[in-house]
Amino acid sequence: MAIDKSSSVSPKAIVELINNMTALEKEELSRLLDVKIFEELRPSKTSQNGRRIGDPKFYLGTTPRGLNLEIPMEKFSSVLQLFLKDISPQKIEIFLSSPENFKELKLTPQAFQNLIISEPDYFINRRALIEMDDNEIITSGGGCISMVLNPAIMRKRNELASKIVEACGYTHQFKRKQFYAIVWDDEMEIKEQ
Amino acid sequence: MKKIAKSTISFYRLLIEHSLKPYEPSPQHILERMLLPLCEQFNEIIKHGTKNDTWNVIQGFSKECDLLKHK
Numbered sequence: 267m268a269i270d271k272s273s274s275v276s277p278k279a280i281v282e283l284i285n286n287m288t289a290l291e292k293e294e295l296s297r298l299l300d301v302k303i304f305e306e307l308r309p310s311k312t313s314q315n316g317r318r319i320g321d322p323k324f325y326l327g328t329t330p331r332g333l334n335l336e337i338p339m340e341k342f343s344s345v346l347q348l349f350l351k352d353i354s355p356q357k358i359e360i361f362l363s364s365p366e367n368f369k370e371l372k373l374t375p376q377a378f379q380n381l382i383i384s385e386p387d388y389f390i391n392r393r394a395l396i397e398m399d400d401n402e403i404i405t406s407g408g409g410c411i412s413m414v415l416n417p418a419i420m421r422k423r424n425e426l427a428s429k430i431v432e433a434c435g436y437t438h439q440f441k442r443k444q445f446y447a448i449v450w451d452d453e454m455e456i457k458e459q
Numbered sequence: 460m461k462k463i464a465k466s467t468i469s470f471y472r473l474l475i476e477h478s479l480k481p482y483e484p485s486p487q488h489i490l491e492r493m494l495l496p497l498c499e500q501f502n503e504i505i506k507h508g509t510k511n512d513t514w515n516v517i518q519g520f521s522k523e524c525d526l527l528k529h530k
Binding site (some may be wrong): 309313317318319320321322325327330334359361363364365368370384393395402404406410412414425446448458 | 463477482491526
């Protein structure tokens with residue numbers, strides 16, 4: 267049986283090797299092979315400490331002072347709107363940053379609302395620190411968000427988190443102090459403690 | 460505190476929060492969403508900031524590190 271040695275040692279080379287076998291050799295191979303051997307060769311989706319590796323479709327989790335989110339960026343305006351409604355801030359300050367440019371904006375709540383309604387994509391691919399009174403939101407442009415909440419809003423954190431989940435197209439009412447919700451494929455995995 | 464200092468501290472907090480998640484974010488995510496913004500802001504502070512801004516950032520980082528003490 268001739269094997270092209272220029273092929274790299276890869277699945278392609280193995281397929282070529284099998285294709286070059288006679289029917290009898292293939293039959294013998296099928297008796298010897300255990301599929302589990304190949305499954306063990308697959309790259310693991312979890313790290314050594316058992317945590318899954320990768321970036322989920324959606325994540326919402328509590329932090330010591332607020333919430334951490336990974337949401338579809340197109341939902342960011344909706345999340346900002348419900349945040350604006352829930353905390354009713356008196357003043358809003360925004361610090362936008364990019365490699366070439368750093369800019370500060372001071373807006374009234376109404377002006378801010380007008381901005382996110384008229385330009386829902388305003389924060390897409392922008393890095394921004396958004397301060398609503400003494401609440402703080404940092405976004406790095408891809409739906410990756412951290413919120414630091416003042417004590418009054420912290421007391422309503424479960425309610426706010428449930429609304430964010432809903433704004434992103436899922437449903438869950440959080441009941442405990444610490445929790446996370448995560449979506450990798452379609453189903454939402456929830457842990458509360 | 461200047462906004463640049465506050466924003467830099469916030470991106471550092473975001474980085475710490477990612478290390479505490481129940482999953483391990485991809486290296487690309489860490490690079491794009493946290494490390495590049497931090498590097499840009501460090502550059503801005505070096506170019507246009509004051510020693511006081513630098514002190515505020517380090518002090519802010521130290522406070523965020525307290526979050527890890529409870530882990």
